[in-house]
Every structure is written in structure tokens, then in C-alpha cells.
Amino acid sequence: MELEAAQQFAQMGKFIGAGLACIGLGGAGIGVGHIAGNFLSGALRNPSAAPGQMANLFVGIAFAEALGIFSFLVALLLMFAV
Numbered sequence: 001m002e003l004e005a006a007q008q009f010a011q012m013g014k015f016i017g018a019g020l021a022c023i024g025l026g027g028a029g030i031g032v033g034h035i036a037g038n039f040l041s042g043a044l045r046n047p048s049a050a051p052g053q054m055a056n057l058f059v060g061i062a063f064a065e066a067l068g069i070f071s072f073l074v075a076l077l078l079m080f081a082v
Helices: 001-021 023-045 051-080
Strands: none
Touching: 001 023, 001 051, 023 051
């Protein structure tokens, strides 16, 4: 009986850890919105400089999304590994 309770407790810990790891997905969404909003704000203030900053916009969005994907990967590893 105690072994079963210990296994359930370990399973519960895995699910809580996976849920906490998914917080990074929300952070990625906030980061992408922040990057895009700041780009739009700058582009509206100085439209002639906007095309020169387009590459920086895409790199920033890619980094934010990559961190979100890594967070999701950690959550999957916590849920399904051993």
C-alpha cells in the first residue's frame, strides 16, 4: 500500500513539474508580443528606418519562440521520461 502511494506521489510531482515548465510557453508569447509591439511603435515613429530593422525583428521573434519550444520540450521530457 505504501509503495503505491509513493508511486502516485512521484507521478503527481512529474505532472506539477511539467505544468511549471509550461510557464515558459506563456513567457514566449509575451516576448513575441513585446518584440512586435516595440517594432511597430518604432516603425510608426520613423517609417524610413523600419526596413533596416526587419531582420532584427525576425531574429528576436525566433529566439523567443525557440525558448518557448525548449520549455515545451522540457515539459514533455518530464511527463514521459522514466
